[in-house]
Amino acid sequence: MVTIKLEIFFNNFGSSPVIPPLYADNYRMRTTIPRCLAALLFLILGTAANAEVFRFKHTEGDYWRINSIVLQTVSVDKEFSHNAEITNRITLHISDVTDESAEYTGTFMTSERTSNRSFSWGREYESVFRRDQFGNYSIQDRYFMPVVRNVPVFPEQDVQPGESWSAEGEEAHDLRDHFGLAKPFTVPFTAVYTYEGPVELDGKTLHKIIVEYTLFFDTPVTEEMLASPDKNIPVTTMGHSRQTLYWDNDLGMLPNYSEEYRILLKLASGTLLEFKGTAEAVVTETKLMDREKEVREMNEELEKLGIADTTAHESEEGITISMENIQFEPDSARLMPTEKEKITRIAALLERYPDKELLISGHTALAGTPGARQKLSEERAEAVAQFLVEMGVRSEYNVYTRGFGAERPVAPNTTEANRARNRRVEITILEK
Numbered sequence: 001m002v003t004i005k006l007e008i009f010f011n012n013f014g015s016s017p018v019i020p021p022l023y024a025d026n027y028r029m030r031t032t033i034p035r036c037l038a039a040l041l042f043l044i045l046g047t048a049a050n051a052e053v054f055r056f057k058h059t060e061g062d063y064w065r066i067n068s069i070v071l072q073t074v075s076v077d078k079e080f081s082h083n084a085e086i087t088n089r090i091t092l093h094i095s096d097v098t099d100e101s102a103e104y105t106g107t108f109m110t111s112e113r114t115s116n117r118s119f120s121w122g123r124e125y126e127s128v129f130r131r132d133q134f135g136n137y138s139i140q141d142r143y144f145m146p147v148v149r150n151v152p153v154f155p156e157q158d159v160q161p162g163e164s165w166s167a168e169g170e171e172a173h174d175l176r177d178h179f180g181l182a183k184p185f186t187v188p189f190t191a192v193y194t195y196e197g198p199v200e201l202d203g204k205t206l207h208k209i210i211v212e213y214t215l216f217f218d219t220p221v222t223e224e225m226l227a228s229p230d231k232n233i234p235v236t237t238m239g240h241s242r243q244t245l246y247w248d249n250d251l252g253m254l255p256n257y258s259e260e261y262r263i264l265l266k267l268a269s270g271t272l273l274e275f276k277g278t279a280e281a282v283v284t285e286t287k288l289m290d291r292e293k294e295v296r297e298m299n300e301e302l303e304k305l306g307i308a309d310t311t312a313h314e315s316e317e318g319i320t321i322s323m324e325n326i327q328f329e330p331d332s333a334r335l336m337p338t339e340k341e342k343i344t345r346i347a348a349l350l351e352r353y354p355d356k357e358l359l360i361s362g363h364t365a366l367a368g369t370p371g372a373r374q375k376l377s378e379e380r381a382e383a384v385a386q387f388l389v390e391m392g393v394r395s396e397y398n399v400y401t402r403g404f405g406a407e408r409p410v411a412p413n414t415t416e417a418n419r420a421r422n423r424r425v426e427i428t429i430l431e432k
Contacts, residue, residue: 050160050161050197051158051159051160052158052159052195052207053157053158053159054152054154054159054247055133055134055154056131056132056133056134056135056154057133057252058094058097058101058102058131059094059097060094060095060096060097060102061093061094061095062093062094062285063091063092063093063094063285063286063287063288064091064092064093064094064283064284064285064286065089065090065091065092065283065284065285065286065357066088066089066090066091066092066281066282066283066284067087067088067089067090067281067282067284067397067398068087068088068279068280068281068282069085069086069087069279069280069281069397070084070085070086070087070088070277070278070279071083071084071085071277071278071279072084072085072086072275072276072277073275073276073277074273074274074275075273075274075276076271076272076273076274077271077272078272078274084112084113084277085112085113086110086111086112086113087110087111087113087119087397088108088109088110088111088281089108089109089110089111089357089400090106090107090108090109091106091107091286091432092104092105092106093105093106099133100132100133101130101131101132101133101138102130102131103128103129103130104127104128104129104130104131105127105128106126106127106128106129106145106146107124107125107126107127107432108124108125108126108127108145108146109121109122109123109124109125110122110123111400114382114401117382117386117396118381118382118385118386118396118399118400118401119396119397119399119400119401120378120400120401120402121359121400121401121402125143125144125145126143126145127139127143127144127145127146128140128143129143129146134153134154134156135150135151135152135153135154135167136150136153137149137150141183141184142183143172143184144172144174144184145172146172147171147172147173148169148170148171148172149169149170149171149172150167150168150169150170151167151169151191151211151213152167152191152193152209152211152245153167153168153169153191154167155167159195160195161195161196161197161198162194162195162196162197163194163195164192164193164194164195165192165193166190166191166192166193167190167191167193168188168189168190168191169188169189169190169191169213170186170187170188170189171186171187171189171215172184172185172186173185173186173187181220185220187215187217189213189214189215190213191211191212191213192211192212192213193209193210193211194209194210195207195208195209196208196209196210199246201246204248204250205249205250206246206247206248206249206255207246207247207249208244208245208246208247209244209245209246209247210242210243210244210245211241211242211243211245212240212241212242212243213240213241214238214239214240215237215238215239215240215241216236216237216238216239217236217237218235218236218237219233219234219235219236219237232267232268232269232271233267233268234265234266234267234268235266235267235268236265236266237263237264237265237266238263238264238265239261239262239263239264240261240262241259241260241261242259242260242261243257243258243259244257244258244259245257253283253285254283255282255283256280256281256282256283257280257281258278258279258280258281259278259279259280260277260278261275261276261277261278261279262274262275262276263275263276284355286355286356286431287355288431289318289319289353289356289429289431291314291318291319291431292314294312294319295312295313295314295319298312298319298321298349299311299312301349302321302346302349305345307342307345307346308325308342309323309324309325309326309421310322310323310324310342310346315428316432317359317428317430317431317432318356318428318429318430318431318432319428319429319431320426320427320428320429321346321349321426321427321428321429322410322424322426323339323342323343323346323424323425323426323427324410324420324421324422324423324424325420325421325423325424326339326380326384326423326424326425327339328380328383331376333376333379333380333382333383334383335383335384335387340387343384343387343388344391346427347388347391347393350388350393350394350427350429351393353429356429356430356431357394357398357399357400357430358385358388358393358394358398358399358400358427358428358429358430359399359400359401359402359427359428359430360381360382360384360385360388360399360400360401360402360425360426360427360428361381361401361402361403361404361425361426361428362376362377362378362379362380362381362382362384362401362402362403362404362425363377363403363404363405363406363408363409363422363423363424363425363426364376364377364380364405364406364422364423365406365409365413365419365420365422365423366406366409366413366419366422367406367419370405370406373405373406374403374404374405375403376403376405377403377404377405377406378401378402378403379403380403380425381401381402381403381425382401384425384427385399385400385401388427406422409422410422410424
């Protein structure tokens with residue numbers, strides 16, 4: 001039986017398909033589609049007879065988070081395979097601002113909904129690049145994100161409602177895992193823009209811009225690929241993306257966008273894959289936490305609330321609340337009533353950070369097989385995440401889960417007391 005696992009990255013700094021590696025997964029194409037935003041900041045410099053001059057504006061120290069939701073249908077040889085629901089998270093920090101450009105430092109992560117209805121934490125990409133006032137990129141070829149570069153690119157002259165223009169862009173494909181290409185494989189295209197004019201949306205006057213482009217490319221063939229027995233190599237990719245962008249003239253940014261897309265992928269085996277769907281994204285400005293101060297105050301509050309075996313500390317991703325010796329029903333991921341009460345009290349602390357997303361991590365003691373420990377840690381993280389969503393602490397699209405099994409103990413697994421500490425669930429208030 002042919003087995004396939006497909007990851008496709010969409011990234012709307014301009015949104016468009018990228019076809020990274022294929023590998024096995026029981027003929028179910030698992031699609032990873034980071035769809036970021038086409039542009040973060042536009043500035044309107046002047047008007048003349050309803051015309052607008054579009055430019056990127058960068059502000060030193062700005063910190064942006066981009067969230068998108070993708071609903072996708074996958075077909076194989078024109079027969080329905082499955083539906084996928086994906087949420088994507090991107091954080092970008094603006095620095096080194098000049099009159100002409102600015103530096104973006106970003107983290108890109110994609111999460112697909114699991115069978116347990118949570119969103120598991122996916123692969124992360126770090127990236128650093130510059131972008132000028134017209135939208136053109138300057139990025140080293142060791143970075144794989146953003147996938148789509150130079151979208152949008154604005155003309156020097158002003159633009160009238162109904163007027164169109166075109167500009168060159170490119171995609172950067174991550175083909176490391178399957179094809180062994182160490183650097184991004186770039187594919188050029190031409191994007192066509194149409195400024196449709198001002199519109200009223202959610203009580204505000206925004207500027208509507210339509211972006212469309214078509215993608216057609218053949219996968220570069222190497223001797224290693226020709227010698228490979230794997231017939232799931234993509235040989236031809238065709239696609240079309242139509243995006244609706246809304247520019248906020250008052251805030252100088254793009255608060256949201258929507259997209260419709262269709263991708264056709266032909267494999268060397270002759271199999272034809274189709275990916276068709278829609279995406280919506282929102283850009284949010286966030287403020288960095290004073291982690292040291294917040295951790296100190298949080299630990300004081302945890303002590304006042306009498307929440308046992310629970311402490312807060314700084315972590316790489318933000319602030320983490322560690323619940324050690326968390327109790328589940330034997331050999332299961334069903335929370336005991338006492339633990340639900342504990343999490344309910346912790347929820348009051350989490351609600352102080354309504355604009356921050358949550359990452360729930362599960363850990364086990366050193367018992368059973370590695371596979372069983374990993375599965376149990378994931379399921380327990382998902383149980384805590386679901387309970388937080390049910391309480392309304394966060395939307396299901398703003399809570400992520402992951403499991404580590406027994407790989408990250410906080411104490412040697414030599415005593416029952418230590419093993420109890422290692423059986424823990426951590427809630428991280430995300431900042432990175």
